[in-house]
Amino acid sequence: MTRHFLTISDLSREELFAVLDRAEQLKALRGTPGHPRPLEGKSIAVVFEKASTRTRLSFEVGIHELGAQPVTLNSRDTQLGRGEPIEDTARMLSRYVHGVVYRTFGHDRLEALARFSTVPVVNGLSDEFHPVQLLADMMTIRQGTGPALDQARVAWIGDGNNMAHSWIVSASVAGFELALACPPGYQPDEQVLADARKRGAHVRVVDRPEEALEGATVVSTDVWASMGQEDEAGERHGAFAGFIVDEAAMARAASDAIFLHCLPAHRGEEVSAAVIDGAQSRVWDEAENRLHTQKALLEWLVV
Ligand code: CP
Numbered sequence: 001m002t003r004h005f006l007t008i009s010d011l012s013r014e015e016l017f018a019v020l021d022r023a024e025q026l027k028a029l030r031g032t033p034g035h036p037r038p039l040e041g042k043s044i045a046v047v048f049e050k051a052s053t054r055t056r057l058s059f060e061v062g063i064h065e066l067g068a069q070p071v072t073l074n075s076r077d078t079q080l081g082r083g084e085p086i087e088d089t090a091r092m093l094s095r096y097v098h099g100v101v102y103r104t105f106g107h108d109r110l111e112a113l114a115r116f117s118t119v120p121v122v123n124g125l126s127d128e129f130h131p132v133q134l135l136a137d138m139m140t141i142r143q144g145t146g147p148a149l150d151q152a153r154v155a156w157i158g159d160g161n162n163m164a165h166s167w168i169v170s171a172s173v174a175g176f177e178l179a180l181a182c183p184p185g186y187q188p189d190e191q192v193l194a195d196a197r198k199r200g201a202h203v204r205v206v207d208r209p210e211e212a213l214e215g216a217t218v219v220s221t222d223v224w225a226s227m228g229q230e231d232e233a234g235e236r237h238g239a240f241a242g243f244i245v246d247e248a249a250m251a252r253a254a255s256d257a258i259f260l261h262c263l264p265a266h267r268g269e270e271v272s273a274a275v276i277d278g279a280q281s282r283v284w285d286e287a288e289n290r291l292h293t294q295k296a297l298l299e300w301l302v303v
């Protein structure tokens with residue numbers, strides 16, 4: 001049966017750690033003659049219905065380095081953008097390429113694509129989940145000098161959005177502790193929380209950033225208005241006052257805590273310049289790790 005990667009829980013704990021281990025190997029081999037080209041002769045479609053910088057770059061470069069050809073499509077230039085059914089797009093893509101990376105709005109669109117695709121589908125971000133980002137984030141935690149990934153204490157400060165959901169699912173697979181501080185009305189989805197708790201996740205949702213930050217070894221946040229929520233930006237700005245990750249917030253976490261942000265970031269909104277550009281920030285390693293982890297994922301999924 002074709003495997004897909006729509007959320008982190010599409011991997012077992014063993015598979016997740018194997019992908020993260022392989023990402024380290026591929027990082028070490030990058031640019032050497034020993035770097036593998038397991039996808040030689042294949043093609044992977046990378047389809048965007050929303051903007052992207054990192055996802056596009058890291059998948060295009062990574063697919064090329066694995067020996068395959070990336071074919072990037074923006075929905076505004078395709079029949080998808082003119083209403084061709086997702087089911088027909090899935091059937092058609094499966095006749096041309098050996099895998100599909102898809103960034104879209106509703107997660108149901110990804111599920112529909114996967115249902116009708118005979119080649120692996122990878123979630124490049126949906127309104128509900130951003131799992132490829134979490135692979136990079138977990139690799140970055142493992143590279144730090146703090147506790148092992150399954151012993152980490154992660155604080156999420158801000159919106160209960162696609163990134164927050166992916167942290168919740170990841171907590172259930174990787175085993176770390178997670179506390180999310182979200183303003184009223186912006187908490188994560190109850191079903192995502194319930195499903196993760198059923199899988200054994202240790203997740204708390206609290207109202208005040210201080211409650212999540214106490215003793216955290218990893219602090220993460222994201223924009224207050226995600227793609228597709230541009231109209232709500234003003235209203236969200238008010239609701240998220242007090243949820244900035246600044247030096248005072250970082251001081252509540254463990255003294256060697258690291259700061260992560262999927263990027264793009266808004267300095268002075270969800271994070272201060274002093275934090276994102278400071279000594280505890282790992283955001284550039286995190287962005288680089290998109291490349292290594294996605295290569296490991298594609299090697300595992302597509303070969
Ligand atoms: N973090 C992330 O997915 O960035 P892009 O939106 O630039 O792809």
Ligand code: NVA
Pocket residue numbers: 125130161162163222223225226227262263264
């Ligand atoms: N939550 C953000 C993540 C961007 C990578 C968004 O969906 O726009």
